[in-house]
Amino acid sequence: MAETRLRVLVIGCGIAGLTAAIHAWRRGHQVTVVTKTDDPAESNSSYAQGGIVYRGHEDSPELLVKDILEASDGMALPEAARIVAEEGPEALQEVLLDWAKVPFERDRAGDLQFGEEAAHSRRRILYSADQTGRAITRALLAFLKKKTEIRLLPNEVAVEIITAPHHSRNPLDVYRRPFCLGAYLHHTRDQKVRAVFADRVVLATGGIGQMFRHTTNPEGATGDGVALAWRAGCRVVNMEYTQFHPTTLAMPGSGNFLISEAVRGEGAILLNHAGKDFTKAYDRRGSLAPRDTVSRAIFTELERTGREHVLLSLDRISPATIRKRFPTILRKCLEFKIDITREAIPVTPAFHFSCGGVLTDMDGQTTLPNLYAVGECACTGLHGANRLASTSLLEGVVFGRRVAAHLCRSDFLARPFEKSIQGWEDHGLHSSHDPILVRQDWMTLKNTMWNYVGILRTRSRMKRALETLKDLKNQVDHFYWNVKVHREMLELRNAIQAALLITNSALKNRVSRGCHTVLRERS
Numbered sequence: 001m002a003e004t005r006l007r008v009l010v011i012g013c014g015i016a017g018l019t020a021a022i023h024a025w026r027r028g029h030q031v032t033v034v035t036k037t038d039d040p041a042e043s044n045s046s047y048a049q050g051g052i053v054y055r056g057h058e059d060s061p062e063l064l065v066k067d068i069l070e071a072s073d074g075m076a077l078p079e080a081a082r083i084v085a086e087e088g089p090e091a092l093q094e095v096l097l098d099w100a101k102v103p104f105e106r107d108r109a110g111d112l113q114f115g116e117e118a119a120h121s122r123r124r125i126l127y128s129a130d131q132t133g134r135a136i137t138r139a140l141l142a143f144l145k146k147k148t149e150i151r152l153l154p155n156e157v158a159v160e161i162i163t164a165p166h167h168s169r170n171p172l173d174v175y176r177r178p179f180c181l182g183a184y185l186h187h188t189r190d191q192k193v194r195a196v197f198a199d200r201v202v203l204a205t206g207g208i209g210q211m212f213r214h215t216t217n218p219e220g221a222t223g224d225g226v227a228l229a230w231r232a233g234c235r236v237v238n239m240e241y242t243q244f245h246p247t248t249l250a251m252p253g254s255g256n257f258l259i260s261e262a263v264r265g266e267g268a269i270l271l272n273h274a275g276k277d278f279t280k281a282y283d284r285r286g287s288l289a290p291r292d293t294v295s296r297a298i299f300t301e302l303e304r305t306g307r308e309h310v311l312l313s314l315d316r317i318s319p320a321t322i323r324k325r326f327p328t329i330l331r332k333c334l335e336f337k338i339d340i341t342r343e344a345i346p347v348t349p350a351f352h353f354s355c356g357g358v359l360t361d362m363d364g365q366t367t368l369p370n371l372y373a374v375g376e377c378a379c380t381g382l383h384g385a386n387r388l389a390s391t392s393l394l395e396g397v398v399f400g401r402r403v404a405a406h407l408c409r410s411d412f413l414a415r416p417f418e419k420s421i422q423g424w425e426d427h428g429l430h431s432s433h434d435p436i437l438v439r440q441d442w443m444t445l446k447n448t449m450w451n452y453v454g455i456l457r458t459r460s461r462m463k464r465a466l467e468t469l470k471d472l473k474n475q476v477d478h479f480y481w482n483v484k485v486h487r488e489m490l491e492l493r494n495a496i497q498a499a500l501l502i503t504n505s506a507l508k509n510r511v512s513r514g515c516h517t518v519l520r521e522r523s
């Protein structure tokens with residue numbers, strides 16, 4: 001049992017949030033997990049197809065650290081890489097294998113099978129066909145639901161992190177160092193906002209992809225964690241390192257369905273319409289080069305040829321392997337009349353992962369006391385300027401456990417200050433928002449980010465984006481203060497804030513590195 005039983009509020013329930021919640025509960029804390037979705041399984045983690053890094057045969061922490069640092073283009077924090085490489089296997093074994101019993105692929109003897117992905121020097125990826133994220137999320141949720149002491153509340157959207165002095169009625173609190181006391185949560189069913197106090201808050205809100213026209217991320221990936229933390233005064237770093245996945249299905253109506261990197265790991269190669277393996281001209285590793293390199297190669301090829309997609313040839317993978325290893329991708333492509341056991345897949349890059357986020361230390365602490373961040377919304381430094389495939393789920397497992405272990409080590413208890421915090425004042429004058437305006441703002445945001453702050457950037461494009469985003473922010477802030485709180489408005493406001501953080505960071509950083517490429521402009 002923990003020395004002090006803390007009230008822990010976890011915002012988000014992908015792999016990072018669930019891991020933190022389970023460990024915190026095991027340490028005796030009173031844990032509440034909230035998610036803005038109706039279905040808790042609907043998180044970014046569920047969409048990770050490829051897998052999660054473990055330790056392969058003839059593998060070592062040193063080899064994994066080397067691969068992470070290389071893929072990161074020299075920007076990963078070596079300490080974060082070492083922690084993940086050393087603690088990863090044990091952390092994964094404990095929560096995913098021993099407790100949640102995730103059905104990873106095994107051979108007949110019951111031994112775990114390892115997949116390969118780009119820029120890994122060993123086969124070391126655990127997988128569950130091509131739905132690894134979904135298998136993990138389901139198993140963790142099933143485990144958590146049996147622990148009735150952990151409260152799991154759907155349909156709760158975080159509006160703001162409660163901080164003193166900002167939300168305090170005591171004017172003398174202005175002399176204190178700011179700290180976190182909980183969150184204002186909006187319930188999407190009864191449309192009410194309430195203050196939920198907590199001794200520790202863990203942000204685990206996932207990704208940001210919805211701000212881009214093309215993304216592999218689900219609808220809920222609206223940059224909430226980054227925006228909430230930024231407004232609460234936290235440091236947010238590395239936001240310019242936006243990772244684009246090289247291979248998503250390029251068919252109208254397919255919504256950039258992810259074609260897992262594991263497909264290339266098993267032998268698929270990228271070809272242009274002349275049948276040439278063009279990626280070799282960019283990196284000797286060709287289709288198995290790090291993601292940033294492959295995405296840039298494809299994008300450049302598309303610009304050069306004026307085509308809408310390149311081709312992913314699975315000729316080197318047997319139909320039996322395709323059926324067993326990639327059943328979901330096979331099914332999805334068949335919906336578009338593409339039989340991947342016989343034909344190449346038309347693919348194009350799309351936004352996939354934010355390497356930057358809310359700055360944390362190696363225990364997941366943000367720069368605001370009592371507020372932690374974990375998973376994609378956090379920046380531990382692990383991914384540097386470009387993330388190595390299949391490390392994101394592992395980061396959630398390792399740092400979720402570290403966050404839970406640290407909760408009691410920080411001795412700052414905010415409870416005495418709660419009575420000074422003001423309740424939520426519904427400032428909205430109008431009861432409803434105009435959905436057409438919201439939809440148009442989303443379209444402007446998505447097009448601006450895709451065209452001007454996308455795979456290849458120029459300073460002129462980014463400056464143009466900044467002007468548009470500032471204007472959008474003004475408009476949406478105006479709505480925010482005049483319309484009753486609702487989920488669509490909160491998400492749009494957060495996404496615009498996160499987009500501004502990306503664009504400002506991208507403009508300030510003149511060095512092309514990893515996922516941030518600034519082209520020199522013709523004078």
Ligand code: SIN
Nearest residue numbers: 049050260261389390
């Ligand atoms: C993939 O399967 O290619 C995505 C997994 C990841 O982002 O690491």
